[in-house]
Amino acid sequence: MVIKVQGALMSLNSLISVKKATERIESLKFPLKSQNIPLETAYGRISAENICALLDAPPFDRAAMDGYALRSMDTVQSSPKNPLYLDVVDDIGAGESSNLKLNQNQAVRISTGAPIPPGADAVIMKEKVEESDFQIKVTEGVTIHQDVALKGEDFHRGDALLSEGQLLNPNQIALVASAGINQVKVVKKPAIGIINTGNELIEPTINPKPNMIINSNKYALIGLVGECLARSYQYLCKDDLEDLKKQLKQAAKSYDAVITTGGTAISKGDVVLEAVQELGEVLFHGVSIKPGKPLGFGIVDGKPVFMLSGYPVAAAVQFDFFVRPSLFRMQGIDFRMKFQEFEVGSEVKSAKDKFTVMRACLDDEIVYPLRTKAGINKSITNSNCYLILDEDTGKLNKGEMCPVIKYEDLRIC
């Protein structure tokens, strides 16, 4: 099977490098719309704007403790031997305020968070004074602004609080709220059409016929797409060109991106490449990565179409290296694969001339590759990282350093 690629001809025998494939995907932009939502529903969404504070926080000088607002200058000479008695002239509870201006040797009882009354410049904690009817006894000097939360000490009006492309976490949302903001512009959640192709695919059953295979990719992709903060819509399609074209056309029209599985190798009934080529354009097919070589990427109706393998392990690797970064970038998230170097716990060899991705276990700073066949899906759940050998690595001996991507670093939450 030969696929037209940007005017050139290409078969699976000429593979492009992981770097080239990544560059080609990244060279295209698929920006999403944004929407205003109430701040109450912003947790876990991606900011579509830079957010600046609309007010100073606190907006006024406030008591930082339950106690008594006073004039610090009145207390300069007070000590246990020289106690100071202040007249308590008012009482400001939570949600209350007072316009009474403090005169010399006066104090106002005040609750945490209440505004400091005019004239006062400090608060003394209630535990530090002796209280009697209408008077307190102060036996220490109180410094100016003691236990006062000053206007603007958290942030000032105009201060940058949040950048475009940031995931809104609980404390950021609280900060935005305290900056006077009650709605926020976020990126629309991407909607992803998933088309699992294959005459052999069935839903989970305990009695599969020998010619049938449980469509586990559907279930993996629901979650993988979910990890990218996107919504997925699942379709199943037989290996039939016309049916697939119909579904693909509809999915490209309805969703922000399409992911297919299966039908990208060159065997009987592999129709995905053909369908994409007829409806739009195949930009590449075949990447020098193992597992995951038959990856295809194309455009239909202006939407990216990621053509993944039917093999679950290959599909997972293809998703992590090519689809995941793209779904994040689409949302304006500055996501980069995080490679870290660790010592390998045993000899490893790369596949010939291939960017080789092994499932591995990182334990106590040493990375151990799993010895496993490509079809062992349990190898994904039994591992915690990818061990990467690039095209030129060849062999690494035990104790040599090797790049690793932790699965936990693939997520942004």
Place this chain on the structure above:
Amino acid sequence: MVIKVQGALMSLNSLISVKKATERIESLKFPLKSQNIPLETAYGRISAENICALLDAPPFDRAAMDGYALRSMDTVQSSPKNPLYLDVVDDIGAGESSNLKLNQNQAVRISTGAPIPPGADAVIMKEKVEESDFQIKVTEGVTIHQDVALKGEDFHRGDALLSEGQLLNPNQIALVASAGINQVKVVKKPAIGIINTGNELIEPTINPKPNMIINSNKYALIGLVGECLARSYQYLCKDDLEDLKKQLKQAAKSYDAVITTGGTAISKGDVVLEAVQELGEVLFHGVSIKPGKPLGFGIVDGKPVFMLSGYPVAAAVQFDFFVRPSLFRMQGIDFRMKFQEFEVGSEVKSAKDKFTVMRACLDDEIVYPLRTKAGINKSITNSNCYLILDEDTGKLNKGEMCPVIKYEDLRIC
């Protein structure tokens, strides 16, 4: 204010240790119900059962590559100089099967994933043979089981796939699907009633009156509760004992746990402790932690009530150390706070006799505490970890080791 605690009397002057407070919360169990859900909706849920495979995976020997199924013994002498010609007697595409038994020097064209026909015991990749009409030319020896995914090689019927209390991630769900399972028993999502108390609390606005404070805790808690895989329901309550009792009673009846903010210190209008004591029981009030000392914990209508501070930073620390572990445990998740030791980048002092929690930045294996007042909410978003000094630490010099909890380790996703 004096609170009855299990028959004893206790005021905020007698604080219990963080360890004791944790033990007291942990001594009580608040298990949640479970529910069966379709596997399609299981991503991000917590398994409420141990799951074992209902079948072998693969359930039959399958082709691992596109190629030709053959009898390996036929090929023992084949080489480029001594090529073997096999008759292609059938063609098994995806979703197809064949009951034709292979005889000597016969082969069957086969697609990846298709069942190996009777008599065959290996597959040779199509790239390795020369194909002509009804025949292939084999020029190498093929080992038994070459490119065959053997029945049960991924897992066997009865193998444990998943444990109770595990977060269902994409690849685990795919594994469960491939084990023949289409629904799963998960823990009911906890529903948490949040009651923010305070006459001074208002929704975000750019023109707050001096006596009003934007209720940022509501927004922080929506997200924090969300991080614990729970749903939150928000209520606002004035500092009024009867109103609060009414809301608290309703919330305890409706939800799996209640979180309050504000009203736990001993100042004018602090009514939360009183309300809990009248409706149920206060189990402790006052913990030797800084920030977060006025934490209260009680039971109303059999439900836990976490009484947090009104101060956002204190409430966040109380949530992370006491509420978060409890919400996880409620769901059967084996969550432990993960303390790691790092060098401190500057001198740090603990608050006298208090378990001291500082917001800090961990950078290149060195932890730097933020110098900040308690009211600086931005200190949470500007930090990436807690630096912990326990009651006995006193002072640590630059370069000494200190326990740290990374914020990322507080989440389980």
